[in-house]
Amino acid sequence: MNLISAGLIQVKKLLSTTLRQEVAALPEIDTYEIEIQRIEFWPHQLWVHVAGVGGKLVSYRRLSGWQNLVIDLIKNADSLEKLEKIGQILNHETKNHPYEPEILEKLRHAYAKRRHQLKKLQPSINHQKLGESWLEHWRSILQYCENYSSLEYLGREIKAQSQQFADLPEVMASLQRIWQNRTQELAATG
Numbered sequence: 713m714n715l716i717s718a719g720l721i722q723v724k725k726l727l728s729t730t731l732r733q734e735v736a737a738l739p740e741i742d743t744y745e746i747e748i749q750r751i752e753f754w755p756h757q758l759w760v761h762v763a764g765v766g767g768k769l770v771s772y773r774r775l776s777g778w779q780n781l782v783i784d785l786i787k788n789a790d791s792l793e794k795l796e797k798i799g800q801i802l803n804h805e806t807k808n809h810p811y812e813p814e815i816l817e818k819l820r821h822a823y824a825k826r827r828h829q830l831k832k833l834q835p836s837i838n839h840q841k842l843g844e845s846w847l848e849h850w851r852s853i854l855q856y857c858e859n860y861s862s863l864e865y866l867g868r869e870i871k872a873q874s875q876q877f878a879d880l881p882e883v884m885a886s887l888q889r890i891w892q893n894r895t896q897e898l899a900a901t902g
Contacts, residue, residue, distance in 0.1 A: 714805040716756060721781050734775055735760055771810060779815050786822045792830045799823055843883040854894045
């Protein structure tokens with residue numbers, strides 16, 4: 713598996729105004745005097761047709777646009793799990809496809825930086841997930857309240873527990889809506 717087959721990189725994003733110049737500057741193309749007639753995006757490489765020379769295959773991984781796409785992918789990973797999946801695929805890919813040493817170093821640096829950022833964020837992400845789970849438990853429990861006295865009784869427990877999640881306004885606002893909806897439902901059934 714590689715970044716393309718995993719669906720993490722769309723090669724059509726490599727289209728840019730500088731793609732032709734970048735491909736032309738590669739040593740295997742060397743078309744300072746020759747015109748590139750066509751560039752085709754193949755599953756794992758570019759097929760470049762050079763006038764008077766014929767077709768040549770070029771690895772996407774040699775292009776700065778590829779490097780930018782991979783760095784953006786790393787920077788936008790929103791969890792350690794996603795970043796580690798990208799890292800595993802990239803590790804496999806670097807064993808099977810040539811990467812320039814400078815590009816590898818930039819990718820490693822971007823990966824290490826994002827991993828450090830996500831590790832610092834992990835406690836707040838875990839707290840958010842815990843708050844959402846707590847909210848869902850109370851949502852189901854409140855559905856079993858059959859009268860105002862049971863709702864009032866649970867309200868005291870919710871208030872005591874909610875202090876732990878007071879820093880999560882979305883969770884607290886959702887809990888308030890759930891409470892109001894259940895109160896209205898009980899009023900309607902009277």
